[in-house]
Amino acid sequence: MNRGSTLKRINLLSAALAIILPAIILTGGCTRYPSGLERVYSELKEQPLGPGASALKGRIIVIDPGHGGYFDGALGPDSLREADVNLGVALYLWGLLKEAGADVHLTRSTDRDFLPPGSTELKDDLQNRMAIADSFNADVFLSIHHNSNLQLDRKKNGIEVYYKSSDTGASLILAGDVMKHLSKNLSIEKAAVKPGGYFVLRRSNASASILGEASYLSNPIVEKKLKLSNKQRLEAESYFLGLIDYFSRGVPRLERTAPEADTVQSPEPLVFRVREVDGIAVDAASAKIRIASKEYNALYLTDSGELYFDLPPFIPNGHYSIEASVSSILGGIGKSKRYDLTVARPPAFIIPINSPYTQSGSIRLKVLDALGEPVLDGTAVSVSMNDKQSIFETVKGIISVEVGSEQPPARLIVNALNVTDTLDVNTVKNEKEIRIKATNRSSGEAIPGTIAITADNIPIRSGSNGEIHLSGEETSGRLIIYAKGYVPALLDTPENVPERGDVLVSLQPLFDGVLFGKRISIDPASADPVGDGTAEEKTSEDLANLELANALEGLLTAAGASVRITRRGAEPISNEERIFKVNSFKSTIAIRLDHVIPTNEQPAPFGILHYPGSKNGMDLARRIAGGLNRFYGKDAFRVNESARPFLLQTHCPACEILLAPIGSSPGKELVSDNRFIRKESFGIFEAIVRYFLNDSSDLASCTIKITKGGNPAAGVPVTINLVFTKTTDKEGRAHFGAVDVGEIVISIGDKEGRSKTVRRTVTPQGNKEITIELR
Numbered sequence: 175m176n177r178g179s180t181l182k183r184i185n186l187l188s189a190a191l192a193i194i195l196p197a198i199i200l201t202g203g204c205t206r207y208p209s210g211l212e213r214v215y216s217e218l219k220e221q222p223l224g225p226g227a228s229a230l231k232g233r234i235i236v237i238d239p240g241h242g243g244y245f246d247g248a249l250g251p252d253s254l255r256e257a258d259v260n261l262g263v264a265l266y267l268w269g270l271l272k273e274a275g276a277d278v279h280l281t282r283s284t285d286r287d288f289l290p291p292g293s294t295e296l297k298d299d300l301q302n303r304m305a306i307a308d309s310f311n312a313d314v315f316l317s318i319h320h321n322s323n324l325q326l327d328r329k330k331n332g333i334e335v336y337y338k339s340s341d342t343g344a345s346l347i348l349a350g351d352v353m354k355h356l357s358k359n360l361s362i363e364k365a366a367v368k369p370g371g372y373f374v375l376r377r378s379n380a381s382a383s384i385l386g387e388a389s390y391l392s393n394p395i396v397e398k399k400l401k402l403s404n405k406q407r408l409e410a411e412s413y414f415l416g417l418i419d420y421f422s423r424g425v426p427r428l429e430r431t432a433p434e435a436d437t438v439q440s441p442e443p444l445v446f447r448v449r450e451v452d453g454i455a456v457d458a459a460s461a462k463i464r465i466a467s468k469e470y471n472a473l474y475l476t477d478s479g480e481l482y483f484d485l486p487p488f489i490p491n492g493h494y495s496i497e498a499s500v501s502s503i504l505g506g507i508g509k510s511k512r513y514d515l516t517v518a519r520p521p522a523f524i525i526p527i528n529s530p531y532t533q534s535g536s537i538r539l540k541v542l543d544a545l546g547e548p549v550l551d552g553t554a555v556s557v558s559m560n561d562k563q564s565i566f567e568t569v570k571g572i573i574s575v576e577v578g579s580e581q582p583p584a585r586l587i588v589n590a591l592n593v594t595d596t597l598d599v600n601t602v603k604n605e606k607e608i609r610i611k612a613t614n615r616s617s618g619e620a621i622p623g624t625i626a627i628t629a630d631n632i633p634i635r636s637g638s639n640g641e642i643h644l645s646g647e648e649t650s651g652r653l654i655i656y657a658k659g660y661v662p663a664l665l666d667t668p669e670n671v672p673e674r675g676d677v678l679v680s681l682q683p684l685f686d687g688v689l690f691g692k693r694i695s696i697d698p699a700s701a702d703p704v705g706d707g708t709a710e711e712k713t714s715e716d717l718a719n720l721e722l723a724n725a726l727e728g729l730l731t732a733a734g735a736s737v738r739i740t741r742r743g744a745e746p747i748s749n750e751e752r753i754f755k756v757n758s759f760k761s762t763i764a765i766r767l768d769h770v771i772p773t774n775e776q777p778a779p780f781g782i783l784h785y786p787g788s789k790n791g792m793d794l795a796r797r798i799a800g801g802l803n804r805f806y807g808k809d810a811f812r813v814n815e816s817a818r819p820f821l822l823q824t825h826c827p828a829c830e831i832l833l834a835p836i837g838s839s840p841g842k843e844l845v846s847d848n849r850f851i852r853k854e855s856f857g858i859f860e861a862i863v864r865y866f867l868n869d870s871s872d873l874a875s876c877t878i879k880i881t882k883g884g885n886p887a888a889g890v891p892v893t894i895n896l897v898f899t900k901t902t903d904k905e906g907r908a909h910f911g912a913v914d915v916g917e918i919v920i921s922i923g924d925k926e927g928r929s930k931t932v933r934r935t936v937t938p939q940g941n942k943e944i945t946i947e948l949r
């Protein structure tokens with residue numbers, strides 16, 4: 175190589191730099207991110223974020239200053255009592271929250287314990303303490319503590335915020351929000367969010383429950399600081415800011431409207447009124463109901479702002495603990511008060527189990543309700559025998575009556591409520607009735623679990639044969655026929671809803687039913703515990719990955735897929751365990767989600783990885799890149815090969831998505847904004863749909879424009895097919911990247927209570943704007 179050519183090359187290089195440099199300056203000096211990110215960020219910034227401190231207004235918050243009275247808690251090297259510091263912080267926080275309009279309560283406001291006379295048992299203290307805390311039915315329960323190191327390494331310091339370990343929703347989010355501000359305000363790098371099995375957290379009935387250990391009192395420097403009231407105040411302010419962040423997500427308020435009574439004679443629909451807070455819309459796909467600790471998808475009706483769940487008609491008589499929840503589109507999880515519902519269908523039949531002429535000396539009788547289910551345990555049954563009356567209580571519907579072994583009595587009069595010794599079967603036949611039979615349009619098979627929503631917004635569920643029985647008055651007005659994974663049908667003309675007879679409705683499976691039976695694993699990555707990035711960044715990353723996984727799960731299950739998420743909370747989980755979970759689920763595809771923290775040496779890797787030579791993996795990766803590039807900016811996501819363990823060892827087509835970087839602007843702001851996470855979830859979801867459809871079907875994109883009085887209406891949630899919700903931008907538009915061609919059902923509703931459910935047709939050309947006037 176001669177000297178001349180080297181010089182020439184240097185010249186070429188500086189010429190290239192001359193072109194690149196102005197471009198860098200134009201994009202704000204940020205070279206790490208594609209320009210699309212900047213655009214998305216500036217768009218989001220124009221829409222106001224949460225409402226700030228006013229979000230606390232009316233929220234019920236219980237603060238529990240740990241220990242007190244008989245219990246000192248931890249002691250500092252200079253004998254500072256944890257109980258006193260906890261109380262100091264709690265009182266400051268109480269004042270801040272009160273000022274902001276919260277409905278705030280303290281378990282104690284003096285140096286006291288909760289021991290009954292004569293007891294020194296911690297358990298007694300905690301039980302009484304929590305009886306007080308629970309009596310407020312709070313939105314948030316917050317127990318304030320300070321840590322101590324048993325190994326007596328006096329230098330040890332750090333922040334631990336524990337969330338109720340059974341609640342990886344609201345409690346985990348709150349713990350993350352609080353932890354971020356504690357870490358920032360107290361300048362303590364070592365900070366973590368952890369699942370906590372403490373009694374106070376297990377017992378708490380609040381919607382979100384956390385316990386904060388904001389620093390180590392065993393550290394002499396910390397102790398010295400915590401003696402100062404301004405340092406206690408600083409800590410209180412951190413909790414305060416965390417609570418503002420938490421409620422600024424627009425935690426919806428839920429109130430039970432039906433059934434009104436705690437005991438019902440037949441399973442009625444469970445209905446909750448959902449109120450959006452601060453105009454932050456509700457995410458219809460997130461509506462859930464917990465019955466006796468099992469979770470089910472519920473139905474959220476945009477029109478009426480109500481969350482519905484039909485108890486299965488054959489649900490056994492018994493007691494059920496009920497709790498409903500729904501998220502705002504910013505990820506704030508609202509919960510109803512938990513309550514116990516007793517289903518007690520009245521006795522209808524009394525049937526002998528064995529013959530009355532048995533020689534065993536006893537007769538067992540079964541008391542059943544009208545459906546043939548055993549009546550509620552403990553139902554009183556009176557038995558008169560030879561003019562002697564005895565009262566029995568049922569267990570699993572059964573009572574045992576001693577009749578003596580010599581001779582069965584001539585007469586046995588059995589009475590349970592209104593039923594007396596009868597085996598007659600009576601059913602009331604409804605004269606006016608229609609039967610709706612819902613079938614899969616492609617296969618012709620009956621769809622179990624179909625729901626008819628009447629004009630009064632009453633959902634009526636089908637039996638397992640897909641038939642829904644409606645009486646005459648229920649059929650007046652429009653009917654929506656809905657089943658998970660299908661495009662709902664709107665029967666909105668009188669001819670479509672006759673007064674009696676059979677109505678056949680064939681439902682179009684969403685996306686040709688291509689997601690039915692698909693098993694999709696989602697692996698939300700965890701931040702590297704020893705890598706670059708502050709504790710706050712790591713928590714942000716952990717939460718952002720988790721929130722994206724949850725949002726994606728909602729969309730995929732609404733479309734009929736089965737989803738497994740490898741990590742539900744902040745629990746420690748190895749790579750091996752993640753891969754084991756994916757493989758044991760027999761996944762059809764697997765996706766790892768990673769909002770990365772850039773290191774000093776390495777800018778944030780931004781792109782999608784798949785295993786070398788995996789045709790399906792590459793196809794999946796390319797489609798997701800396409801889906802995300804739609805809003806990140808053209809060519810933002812590059813597809814690359816990689817032999818990382820997740821790609822190498824999973825048994826199905828898999829890819830790793832390296833998303834918006836955390837750690838510097840604007841990625842940092844974006845990932846803490848749930849609207850951005852939702853955009854990402856739709857981008858990935860729509861790409862997955864396209865991957866499975868392999869372009870073989872009618873799929874279109876569709877833009878829905880909402881106007882009021884002819885003017886574009888911004889910030890209106892638009893729900894397609896009852897489950898997919900997006901909010902209109904400032905031009906009044908909501909864009910959906912993957913919609914079935916043909917009829918779709920669009921529900922819209924604004925803050926002022928105007929709402930509409932309409933049917934529109936999407937043409938194969940797509941892109942044609944559908945304009946709906948909301949008045």
Ligand SMILES: [Zn+2]
Pocket residue numbers: 240241247248256319320
């Ligand atoms: Zn403590």
